Each structure stands twice: as structure tokens, then as C-alpha cells.
Amino acid sequence: MRFDVLTLFPETFSLVMKESIIGRAQEKGLIEVNAVNIRDYTRDKHRKVDDYPFGGGNGMVMMCQPMFDAYRAVTEGLQTKPKVIYMSPQGRVLTQKVAVELSKEEHLILLCGHYEGIDERIIEELVDEEISIGDYVLTGGELPAMVLIDCVSRLVPGVLSNEGSFSEESHFNGLLEYPQYTRPAEYEGKQVPEILLSGHHANIQKWRSARSLERTRIKRPDLYENHIKSSEGKI
Numbered sequence: 001m002r003f004d005v006l007t008l009f010p011e012t013f014s015l016v017m018k019e020s021i022i023g024r025a026q027e028k029g030l031i032e033v034n035a036v037n038i039r040d041y042t043r044d045k046h047r048k049v050d051d052y053p054f055g056g057g058n059g060m061v062m063m064c065q066p067m068f069d070a071y072r073a074v075t076e077g078l079q080t081k082p083k084v085i086y087m088s089p090q091g092r093v094l095t096q097k098v099a100v101e102l103s104k105e106e107h108l109i110l111l112c113g114h115y116e117g118i119d120e121r122i123i124e125e126l127v128d129e130e131i132s133i134g135d136y137v138l139t140g141g142e143l144p145a146m147v148l149i150d151c152v153s154r155l156v157p158g159v160l161s162n163e164g165s166f167s168e169e170s171h172f173n174g175l176l177e178y179p180q181y182t183r184p185a186e187y188e189g190k191q192v193p194e195i196l197l198s199g200h201h202a203n204i205q206k207w208r209s210a211r212s213l214e215r216t217r218i219k220r221p222d223l224y225e226n227h228i229k230s231s232e233g234k235i
């Protein structure tokens, strides 16, 4: 899977995306993260990428020409048009379900905005979908793009060694994950739940399912309600 990220800060990506699991996935050729500097596609000596908004108002807006030319450079010669996502507070909120959907794509182009946003003609002409990582406003689209790359890439076959654990993760089945423990069995007088030391896998599974439902009901009643509704009518 390939990600082309159009950004004003390409060095941010190379630092973060070459580390850990994402870095190893790139070394294994499972994913490619290509950061493209929008400023390299400016045509003036000041490498201008933004300008004042028509109609007045605070802040600056990212201009069409550099973004259009950067997009054309990364898509030149491609047989099919990759899906283009603009990271924006106005977008569809990124959930695990959306991440699974995006992980089926071979190639994504992510546009990272700054300032007050990007010229609307970029969105109209180039963007297939706006995606938000949550209802808060950041200083730019780079962190959202990295969040999207991280949660989508880990779903690409071969990226995670323990792929079997997907079904037990929080949000996979609409519920939060059960509590996890590891050695030692006792730490400062605090014991690991006895059931987990029993080796009785059926009972352990039952305990884990019960804990998962319980903590979802407590921590995320919205998810709990959805789960109950979707389970109604199922035998």
C-alpha cells in the first residue's frame, strides 16, 4: 500500500514514519510513505504557498497552483486515479471501521492543509473525501495524516506479527478490549485475576467477554448501546 502525502513539512514524516512498526513495514516493502513538499511546486522565488482570503477574514488560505502541480506530479503516468483524502476538521471522523475500509485501497494521496485551510477549488477538483481525526482543531494536517497512516497501515497483511489479535482489539467488534496483565502474577501485593492463571481457555474467554462488555458500558455507553442494538434479533 502506498501513501503520497502532500505537505509543507515533509521532514516531519520521514522522522516519524521510519520508526518502529511503520518503518519496518516500509523496509519489508509492505507499505510506502512518500512525503511530497508542496513548496517544491511553487513558481515564485519566495516559494509562496498561501495568500489572503478573498472577502477578507483572519489568517491565510493555501493556494491552488502549488497543490494542483504537486498532485499532478505524484499522479503522472498512473493508470488509475488514487483516492485523495484531505485531512480536515470538516471531514468524516476516522474510526476503526473507516480505517478497515481505507486499508483496502492500494494507493492513497493525503493532502495536509495549514492556516485557515485550502482553496475550495482544490477540494472540488481533487479531493474524494475529507477525513477528520476528531472534533478539535490542530495547527495542521500532518499529525492527522500520520494518525491515518498508522491506523490504516497496521491493518495491511504482514505489517503486524500478531494479526490474530485484531478480533480482540478495542473497537474491532464495537466494544472496548478486556484488561490485560503480564508477569509477575503478584506486584506490590496486587494479584492478577485468578481465572487468567487457570489455563481454562473457555472460562478465560467468558471472563474476557464479560469484562469487555462491562468496561464498554462504563467507559463508552454510546458504543455499548450500539452493540446492544446490533445484537438484538441475533440468535
Ligand SMILES: Nc1nonc1C(=O)N1CCN(Cc2ccccn2)CC1
Residues within 6 Å of the ligand: 087, 088, 089, 090, 113, 114, 115, 116, 117, 118, 131, 132, 133, 134, 135, 136, 137, 138, 139, 140, 141, 144
Ligand atoms: N481535527 C482534524 N482532523 O483532521 N485535520 C484536523 C485539523 O484540525 N486540521 C487543522 C486545520 N487544518 C487546515 C484547515 C482549517 C480549516 C478547515 C480545513 N482545514 C486542517 C487539519
